[in-house]
Amino acid sequence: DVKVTQSSRYLVKRTGEKVFLECVQDMDHENMFWYRQDPGLGLRLIYFSYDVKMKEKGDIPEGYSVSREKKERFSLILESASTNQTSMYLCASSSGTVYEKLFFGSGTQLSVL
């Protein structure tokens, strides 16, 4: 079974800190995604990548950046964390075209104080 692993389940950071969220998948998927989930707002796409070193902005990229140096790993970076970035962050991966299902990680609940 596909495994998408996020490095932390809960994370507490201070305003202004640089934050790294890591995601690793073990199924050689081409596509990887970062979503944030907020109550009443659903899942919103931050960034995605369809190949190593490739990245594309999603719907809400402001305040975030990403890195994909290896196929299995996709990192989300908050350059200077702010309180409005407190959220649940979900990583996902898929193979081939967008017609393939997304496999989600278990999420990282980030609190910025």
Place this chain on the structure above:
Amino acid sequence: GENVEQHPSTLSVQEGDSAVIKCTYSDSASNYFPWYKQELGKRPQLIIDIRSNVGEKKDQRIAVTLNKTAKHFSLHITETQPEDSAVYFCAANVGGGGADGLTFGKGTHLIIQP
């Protein structure tokens, strides 16, 4: 970009009754419409999907219908059971193909009353 509207935000039904969740989308190029289920504290998981070349798809107690002309699609759950309680998200692909990601609706919290 794509905009996906989902209704209702909360749906409470008696066990054994049917539940219907509706979504509309804005991008006429969208051609893939999956539904994800997220149980409390767990990750979203795909439960059913439909492509634009069909109007309906069934899998046991769940079905999805698509009306491309009206740009809406719906999830139908029959004979609801307690394990159907969850948040359900509809989604549509951006730009009609490729790996451009999915745009999700805001979710429907389905509550099954015993």
